[in-house]
Amino acid sequence: MEYTEKKPEENNTTVTQFLFLGFAGLPNLQGFLFGMFSIMYMIILIGNSFIIVIARTDQALQKPMYFFLANFSFLEICYVSVTLPRILYNLWTQDRRICLLACAIQMFFFLILAATECFLLAVMSYDRYVAICNPLHYPLVMNPTKCTQMAVGSWLGGIPVQIGQTCRIFSLHYCNSNRIDHFFCDVPPILKLACGDTSMHELSVYLVAMLFVASPFMLILASYSKIIATILKLPTAMGRAKAFSTCSSHLVVVVLFFGSATINYLRPKSIHSAGTDELLSLFYTIVTPMFNPLIYSLRNKDVIAALRRILLKM
Template structure:
């Protein structure tokens, strides 16, 4: 009887390991039920603020001829990606806070994950392109109009999309090819890689390795290229004899540099650090930071620290009031 019982248990385990969950449950902020509506109000306000601020940046870079330069072309693309990025996560989170359900199908989870990492990776690549643009503008100003032609700017943005889409699609397929036969509760407010892999059955070494390599390629390599660009920029700025020239050059680059530090810092901790050192609570907090707070800060940093945009905003305000 004992032998039959043990055999039956092994059969059940085998059957479970060959089946996968058809839906997940996003725990989100269920650990603080008394704060659900307050969080709903805060995140709704943040989401609307991000949409409005980034839409204004896109609008003024389109209608103001003074802002139709490579720098603002890349900034408008970055703002568009930001809008898409927060739209993938925040509306879903708001719905879960409102309904307190949190269930998400396997397909919806895969689509959300795909777009989150695709748009996040696109932001890193765009930041690298923007750093290169500033490098050419400051270190090689005489050839800037020739080097950063409209055609090259479009090609650089297109290249970013062409690089990121197949890699992210492959990563998503690989992750959702795994079996999720245990708990279907994701301790997160959206479908992200680290919490999903913790639910997977069997050995995920290959997946962890693939994600680590992709993270190095799309986070660390762009970061190093950005650092090299800014190293050369700072070196050239320090060689300027005019204090006013140095101040103007630093103010042009400081906004972008702040955004770079915020983005790369949180992403490196989340995706590049070893899995053994990852905490679910810390991961959720960092995700909250780079999916909501940084997108809120970005348009503020770029507008308040940019004289050209502030002038354009005043012009737009004058036109609307007259």
């Protein structure tokens, strides 16, 4: 990540509000972007709500895998709702201003929910690991109490660190410019506006990214290495196909989310650019949540069967 160091003496003006520049360079497409993002938001809300409803109401889906999937779908709704309504407001009103407090609140919830997503994806991979590699112990290991504890831990685990992260970032002095070259209050573009030396804050961002992105991703890789090794040992092709189908959807989501987030937060400074930041952020904050319900539905026979049962009752 590339943060520009500014000397406080260059300008004594204190910033009290920020101005989003994201999509401002496309004045003729504001209406189109508003319509497109509105449709995407509706798809995200409807698709993830559908997953939650069938996971909670269909008796055949009362399993740990779908308990975590319902949590994940609710998380996606919250995650997108932190940024997308503000984007729609900016596009509709052309008022791109945001006060420091509102920006800090948006960043805090964005970071908290991003950490929750990392943890929850790791928990879901662990669930698949136990189901495939230790099926006899699965009911004991993944009992309702432990599932609830892991879900609650995923939701709350990142709060203390992200409170500190947000407070440190907004304790900085901002001057010279209030223009955020982004469409929401993300960490890299905000740090670029800070006066003075931000090297320690930059290091903090890397450490937190390693904790909340790289660590869960390593756990997921370890789980799937065991899962793949176990699947390859199954005696029949049908057994291998069935085992792989239960975790392939989750693996696709993991690659999409962690791939774009890792590139955005951990790539070298030499290839860091505002345009790339916006594109990657758009991908893992909006595009991926939109496709997740589709990925889980099309690749999961239990979900398709539950949908058929619902349609037959109508």
